[in-house]
Amino acid sequence: MPGEQEQSTTQDDEQRETINREGITEDLRRAADDIAQAVEMTNKLESAIECDKSEETLSSHPAKLTRRGFLKLVGIGAAAVVGGAGLYKSGKEVSKVEKGSKGKIIEKRTGVDMEKIAEQNNFSAEMEIDNGTGPYIIHIGQVHEPPTGSDVERSLFKRKVIAVQKNIEKITLDLQGGGACDEVCVEGYTTKILLSYLAYISDVRKKTSETQPTVEAFCVKARELERLSMLAAVGMEVGKADGVDCYILFKEMEKMEKYFQKNPPKFKKDENGIGQESHQKTEEEKFAKAVKLLEDARSGKNELLSLDGIYRAGAELKLLIDGKIKINPAEDETVINKAVDALREVEKQVALEGKNELVEANKRFASFAFRPREDAAVNFISKTETGGKKLILLVYGSGHNFKDAVDAYNKANPKRRFGLIKLTPNI
Numbered sequence: 001m002p003g004e005q006e007q008s009t010t011q012d013d014e015q016r017e018t019i020n021r022e023g024i025t026e027d028l029r030r031a032a033d034d035i036a037q038a039v040e041m042t043n044k045l046e047s048a049i050e051c052d053k054s055e056e057t058l059s060s061h062p063a064k065l066t067r068r069g070f071l072k073l074v075g076i077g078a079a080a081v082v083g084g085a086g087l088y089k090s091g092k093e094v095s096k097v098e099k100g101s102k103g104k105i106i107e108k109r110t111g112v113d114m115e116k117i118a119e120q121n122n123f124s125a126e127m128e129i130d131n132g133t134g135p136y137i138i139h140i141g142q143v144h145e146p147p148t149g150s151d152v153e154r155s156l157f158k159r160k161v162i163a164v165q166k167n168i169e170k171i172t173l174d175l176q177g178g179g180a181c182d183e184v185c186v187e188g189y190t191t192k193i194l195l196s197y198l199a200y201i202s203d204v205r206k207k208t209s210e211t212q213p214t215v216e217a218f219c220v221k222a223r224e225l226e227r228l229s230m231l232a233a234v235g236m237e238v239g240k241a242d243g244v245d246c247y248i249l250f251k252e253m254e255k256m257e258k259y260f261q262k263n264p265p266k267f268k269k270d271e272n273g274i275g276q277e278s279h280q281k282t283e284e285e286k287f288a289k290a291v292k293l294l295e296d297a298r299s300g301k302n303e304l305l306s307l308d309g310i311y312r313a314g315a316e317l318k319l320l321i322d323g324k325i326k327i328n329p330a331e332d333e334t335v336i337n338k339a340v341d342a343l344r345e346v347e348k349q350v351a352l353e354g355k356n357e358l359v360e361a362n363k364r365f366a367s368f369a370f371r372p373r374e375d376a377a378v379n380f381i382s383k384t385e386t387g388g389k390k391l392i393l394l395v396y397g398s399g400h401n402f403k404d405a406v407d408a409y410n411k412a413n414p415k416r417r418f419g420l421i422k423l424t425p426n427i
Contacts, residue, residue, distance in 0.1 A: 042188035045336075045343055046144040049369060049399035106421055109133060110391060112178035114421065121167035123423045128403050129410075131419025134390030137381055137406060138175060140168055141398030141424045142187070145312070162311045164425045169315035171423065172325065172393060180391035183384050185330040185377060186316045187396040194329050197244075201321060204248045213256040215265045215287050221256070222290035225249050229297055229305045243309020247321060250307055253294050316395055328384055330396060332376035339368035374405035382409065382416070398424050 106114045106127050118125040123141075145161050146154065172184065189197075210217050228246035267283040296302040310318045319325045342365040349358040381392055394402070402420055410417040 042336075043144045045339055045369060046187070046397040046399065049397060105130070109419070110136060110178070110421075112175065112391070114138075114175075114178075114423070117171055117174045117178075118423050121171050122426050123167065123171065124426055126422050126424070127419075128401075128422050129406055129418070129420035131417055134419060135386065136391055136419040136421050137378070137402065138180065138391055138393050139400075139402055139420065139422045140171060140393060140395045141400075141422065142168060142314075142395055143398060143425060143427060158312070160427055162308050164427065165311040165315040167425065168395060169311075169319060172315065172319060172395075175391060175393060176324070178391065179389055180393050181384065181386040181389040182324075183326045183328050183386075184316050184319075184393040184395060185328045185380050185384065186314065186394075187330050187377070188314075189327060189329045190331045190333040190336065191329045192333060193331075194327060197317065197327075201244065201248065204245050205252070208245075208249050208252045210252070210256060213259045215267065215283060218253065218256050218260070219286045219290045221249060221253050222293045225253060225297060226293055226305065228309070229307060243307075243311070244313050244317065244321075247307055247310035247318065250294075250297060251321065254298075257291065257294060314395070328380055330377040330380050330394060331373065332379075335368065335372045335376050339365070339373060342368050370400065371405065374400055374402050375408070378402065378405045378409045378418070381418070382413070392418075 104115070106112070106125060109127070109130065109132065115125045117123075143161055143164055145158055172180075176182065208221070225246065228243075228249065265287060267287070293305065297305045297307055300307075310321075316325060316327055320327050342361070345361045346358070346365050349361045377394060377396060381394060384392055386392060396402075402422075406418050406420045
């Protein structure tokens with residue numbers, strides 16, 4: 001019977017889909033867990049810095065993480081953080097370049113109207129260290145999701161983080177067009193974590209790629225894309241690598257779509273000649289539905305088909321998957337591990353309500369979370385293969401000011417000085 005045939009086909013498809021999905025997650029579980037842990041700790045570390053920066057002037061590093069700032073991190077007073085009240089609005093780091101002769105100094109030095117690029121993407125631009133015609137480090141500031149807080153608060157801030165990442169993507173591409181090098185140093189990436197990500201991406205691509213695309217495989221992938229993207233749309237986690245596998249699947253489907261545009265599919269018919277017309281129509285309908293789903297995901301018109309999960313993993317990772325940039329590490333593993341350990345001690349003392357111990361824990365946290373990490377990032381930048389290009393991009397938390405680290409590097413390396421320009425999100 002045609003109805004029974006359709007039901008059997010659906011069950012087979014679902015079984016194949018389950019096997020495919022389990023194969024991917026099982027094979028890559030270890031790498032994905034490593035990545036998830038690194039992303040979680042970086043978000044936690046930077047959220048602590050960003051919460052603290054709302055308490056202090058941003059013109060210099062704070063001596064400590066204040067108790068009030070840390071309570072914001074763990075959820076008390078989180079509404080103020082989520083609302084962005086006062087966040088990144090004080091001190092030198094967010095002061096917008098004045099219009100007029102000073103306002104155009106970045107364009108004069110670099111040949112790129114960076115103020116315009118920043119303004120178009122709701123960022124502000126500031127020349128922090130003038131180095132003539134270059135080279136320049138372009139610090140593109142980013143923000144992070146608070147690890148705790150109510151579901152509503154986290155959801156609201158998550159949207160802001162995604163909006164900032166989408167603008168970072170546009171800024172990166174615009175600056176590339178203006179002569180920035182293809183290698184971008186990115187916060188949170190140690191050499192080890194970068195290699196884990198590259199291996200993860202490579203393996204997911206192998207699992208999802210099709211040597212000879214078929215209608216059946218395209219339809220199965222469409223249902224998996226729908227499942228992953230809908231989870232992202234309602235705010236649930238999308239696998240351990242948070243949206244990466246969803247986006248890679250989307251890119252593979254785009255490749256298959258191009259194949260079918262050049263090679264129109266031939267739909268299967270029942271070999272026994274029974275119900276041929278019905279079977280063919282069903283397969284055509286499935287294919288048409290899969291094509292529409294792909295288009296909806298690409299256009300963003302359907303809110304339940306969201307590809308935004310990739311932006312939670314970072315705009316630069318999306319650009320890496322797109323083949324438009326290369327990512328370089330910006331974190332020394334020993335240094336960031338010390339910063340994370342120090343943050344855990346702060347958490348412990350906040351819970352215990354220890355006063356003297358909390359002061360010491362705060363000092364230790366500040367001693368690792370700021371300058372040592374900034375020095376490590378500048379060191380990685382100094383090793384970047386620029387190919388003669390004079391703009392080197394650094395995507396790093398807005399709570400950081402790299403002026404001292406770059407000044408120190410310049411004094412130690414007078415023949416290879418760097419200028420510094422900061423682009424800050426206005427949220």
